[in-house]
Each structure stands twice: as C-alpha cells, then as structure tokens.
Amino acid sequence: MTAPARTDRGSEELIRAEEPVLAHNYHPLPVVVARAEGAWVEDVEGRRYLDMLAGYSALNFGHRHPALIEAAHRQLDRLTLTSRAFHNDRLAGFAERLAALTGTDMVLPMNTGAEAVESGIKVARKWAYDVKGVPADRATIVVAADNFHGRTTTIVSFSTDETARCGFGPFTPGFRIVPYNDLAALEAAVDETTAAVLIEPIQGEAGVLIPDDGYLAGVRELTRRKGCLFVADEIQSGLGRTGHTLAVEHESVVPDVVLLGKALGGGIVPVSAVVGSREVLGVLHPGEHGSTFGGNPLAAAVGTAVVELLETGEFQRRAAELGAVLREGLAGLVGRGVVGFRARGLWAGVDVDPALGSGREISERLMREGILVKDTHGSTIRLAPPLTVTAEELAGALGTLEKVLTS
Structure with missing residues (x-):
C-alpha cells in the first residue's frame, strides 16, 4: 500500500x-x-x-485495481470533462463495448445508480406513451415490495422502507407495489397502463433475497405477453458479482432494459448506465434527458477498462x-x-x-x-x-x- x-x-x-x-x-x-x-x-x-x-x-x-488506476491516470493527463455539449474521443468506444458485453443495442450514460433508475423510469414512461399508446400521464410501473433502487424523491415514493420514506412526501404517483417473488400478484397488477415491471433480480438491501427458480423467466414471459417492459436493476447484482456478467443470466433472461452502476466505475469515479434495445432507448430525443457529467471522458475511460476486465470472463x-x-x-x-x-x-x-x-x-x-x-x-x-x-x-x-x- x-x-x-x-x-x-x-x-x-x-x-x-x-x-x-x-x-x-x-x-x-x-x-x-x-x-x-x-x-x-x-x-x-x-x-x-x-x-x-x-x-x-x-x-x-x-x-x-492496477489496470483501472492506470486507465484513470492516463486519462487525467489528457481530458476529464467536456459535457455532452461536445463529443469526446472515449465515449463511443465505451458505449460500443458495454453494449456488446451486455448483449444490448444502445447505452445511456449517467453517473450514479439512482440516476440510472430515474433515467430508466423516464425511458419506460416515454416508451409507454410513444410506442405502446398509453394515454398521457396514465403510465404505471409495477415494482416489488422491500425493493431498494435508491433514495431520490421519486424512488422512495415506491419504497416500502418507512425509514427511507417517512418525512419526505408528497410522493410521486404512478407505481404499484406487489410482493417480490410472486408471479400471480405481479400478473394481477399489470394492465393496459403498465409501462414496465422494475425489479432487482436479487434484492440486495433486503438481505440478498434470491427469488425462486423460474421467477425471472416468468417475469420475462409475463411482460412480453402483457406488452410492457422488463427493467432489471443490476446496479448491485451485475458486472460479475453473482458468477455471471448479469444476474438475469442465471435464468437465461434478456430484459428490455438493464440498469448498471457501482462496479462500472471501478471504485474510482461514479459511472452508471441504462442499456437496452434500440426500440426502447431510441424514444429519447435531444433535450428530453441529460446529465452534465454523464459519459464524461474520465468516466468513459475507467468504464472501458472495467468492461475489458469483464470481457475475459x-x-x-x-x-x-x-x-x-x-x-x-x-x-x-x-x-x-x-x-x-x-x-x-x-x-x-x-x-x-x-x-x-x-x-x-x-x-x-x-x-x-x-x-x-x-x-x-x-x-x-x-x-x-x-x-x-x-x-x-x-x-x-x-x-x-x-x-x-x-x-
């Protein structure tokens, strides 16, 4: 040391x-x-x-980690921030390799895990209005009890942890909470207004709760049949933690959208991302969403080095x-x-x-x-x-x- x-x-x-x-x-x-x-x-x-x-x-x-520290040092000597007002020479390579690693089409770079979740919520709602045809301001998202997706005002609106909620209302509407690991309850909550089902493949903060075999595959089948998105929060469970690149791979499941963070920054800088299909992430247009630091050159350089480590398996x-x-x-x-x-x-x-x-x-x-x-x-x-x-x-x-x- x-x-x-x-x-x-x-x-x-x-x-x-x-x-x-x-x-x-x-x-x-x-x-x-x-x-x-x-x-x-x-x-x-x-x-x-x-x-x-x-x-x-x-x-x-x-x-x-030596490879990550070296990547950060190398980038610090060249360029750290441009904002997305300009292109930078590190972002495209990072996005291409992260999309390939996760088997997705597009990448929306952000900074923190909570930002990734908020971005995923916005994307799901926009998709519901533009693609699914849900009436304006009627979109709902179904989530699981005992979830932990972050601590912003919108996110604690659908938390069942009173410590996280108490004293922070009024809360954001548009969410339905069902028991985790209960496909029947999930199906009952999904209707024509449902934009997405947002769950953690493994609930970390709740005590590393692992659902029954077949639950994630059941969520995937249900969301396809009901015509809504499956959004998997892999901020804690993803990027190697469970023995696969993503925890959903334990059931060979491919969500529409995956939320990443934490390990994506290599313990050096905050890096998060929303990755998914072109049909879903393609609903965003310039000016509708953004982040001053999201996709900055330093983050992209470190994130690329993280992806390189994971590419080896x-x-x-x-x-x-x-x-x-x-x-x-x-x-x-x-x-x-x-x-x-x-x-x-x-x-x-x-x-x-x-x-x-x-x-x-x-x-x-x-x-x-x-x-x-x-x-x-x-x-x-x-x-x-x-x-x-x-x-x-x-x-x-x-x-x-x-x-x-x-x-």
Whole structure:
C-alpha cells in the first residue's frame, strides 16, 4: 500500500470532528480508512481489515485495481470533462463495448445508480406513451415490495422502507407495489397502463433475497405477453458479482432494459448506465434527458477498462468458484450462530441468531477482529467481498465469523 495522506488526528478524533459538520444521513462503523489495496484497507492507526463489503459491489475489482488506476491516470493527463455539449474521443468506444458485453443495442450514460433508475423510469414512461399508446400521464410501473433502487424523491415514493420514506412526501404517483417473488400478484397488477415491471433480480438491501427458480423467466414471459417492459436493476447484482456478467443470466433472461452502476466505475469515479434495445432507448430525443457529467471522458475511460476486465470472463469465474467456498463455509455455520443464509456467487445475506446480537452489533464485533461487513436489517449481515479476494482470505473471514458467533 502507498502511504496515506498525513494526519495528526487518530480515529476517535476524526470521528468526533465529523459530528458537527456532516449531515447525519449515515451511521458508519467506527473505523477511519486511510488507504487500501486489493481486498484490504488500513485505518489511520495502521490497523488492517479485510473488506467483505466492497462498497456495496462498487469495488468488485478490489481497491485500486492496477489496470483501472492506470486507465484513470492516463486519462487525467489528457481530458476529464467536456459535457455532452461536445463529443469526446472515449465515449463511443465505451458505449460500443458495454453494449456488446451486455448483449444490448444502445447505452445511456449517467453517473450514479439512482440516476440510472430515474433515467430508466423516464425511458419506460416515454416508451409507454410513444410506442405502446398509453394515454398521457396514465403510465404505471409495477415494482416489488422491500425493493431498494435508491433514495431520490421519486424512488422512495415506491419504497416500502418507512425509514427511507417517512418525512419526505408528497410522493410521486404512478407505481404499484406487489410482493417480490410472486408471479400471480405481479400478473394481477399489470394492465393496459403498465409501462414496465422494475425489479432487482436479487434484492440486495433486503438481505440478498434470491427469488425462486423460474421467477425471472416468468417475469420475462409475463411482460412480453402483457406488452410492457422488463427493467432489471443490476446496479448491485451485475458486472460479475453473482458468477455471471448479469444476474438475469442465471435464468437465461434478456430484459428490455438493464440498469448498471457501482462496479462500472471501478471504485474510482461514479459511472452508471441504462442499456437496452434500440426500440426502447431510441424514444429519447435531444433535450428530453441529460446529465452534465454523464459519459464524461474520465468516466468513459475507467468504464472501458472495467468492461475489458469483464470481457475475459475471469471475474465471473472467480465469483462462481469462490461462491461455492462461501456457501460451503456458511452451511457449516448453520446451527452455530447462523440461522439461515442466501448466497449467489460472492454475495450472501447471513441471518444471525438474534440472541447473539443485532446485525450492527455483529458487524462491530467483526470489525474489532479485522473484518469489515455491514448489516442490512435486524440480525442480517451481508457479505460481498471484492471478486479479487483469495480462497485463503475468504476462509479466514469465515473463520473469524465463526469465532465471533461461537466465542
């Protein structure tokens, strides 16, 4: 690791310094990270931790992956931002390769995951009016309960998490909420006004909830039959995390629109994208949607390097192979502090016996043992290490989890 920026203040002092000046929209674990490399981070006192969260999948390729850092450095010396008022020499190549990787026709570049979701909503509504013929301002979008698609005002309008919603109304209309993993409820909610069904192939924030086999294929069949779009939010689940480039590939499903983010920026810059068919994304015309930083040269350069890593298939294979190690290790902890778990690739939601503590308390105990994870809800923690983690590091993390739960 390279030396951190100099500071004369320790972790406790730095944490106290944040209190009066930072809005309290997060409740971080009490660790102050100063530098990182690969699957490891180091705090200001020099303590090392294995990162088993990977920035909620934003760090799929680990901290400071050499190929991604080199691409960013190279571009920083040339050009960083033009805005979309002009063309730049990096964007077309990025879009072409991302479309090829995801098997789609067109790319709408944005910055954050929430921006991708908002853009997907706008595109679906525009398609409903221009192509499907839904009467003006009548389009509806069907979503799943316990979803997490972001925290903008429109997105929390269809959240079922009261912490995300309470105090932020009035809410945006036009959404119908049905239970996740329930095709009958989904079919009952879709009608002639439905522009799209928007779901996460795996619900990450809800605790890495994996639907039954056949659910995603059923969503695809239903949306085709009913004449509406299937929009898959792969912001956390995509780009190698589950053992495939996209999580929908586990059922050989091709949505009309896929939302990408997090790992697309390589842990360096925020990069997101809406990718889909020409019939759908082609409904946008100049002036109807935009983003000052969306598709900027630096983002396109880093995003292209991310796509190049995924084109080899190495990271998808690693996620699948190490995912088997993760599942086997967690299975051995069931009845020994773990009451259940769900895992796909290098991604797991682990339900801890509530008698042993909340998810937050378990996360703090693991932190003190040199492992960084984060709780979701109740006594559930999520494990999502960088795809660069080794089998030995993964085994060590599982051993530490066993120690914390059984000591």
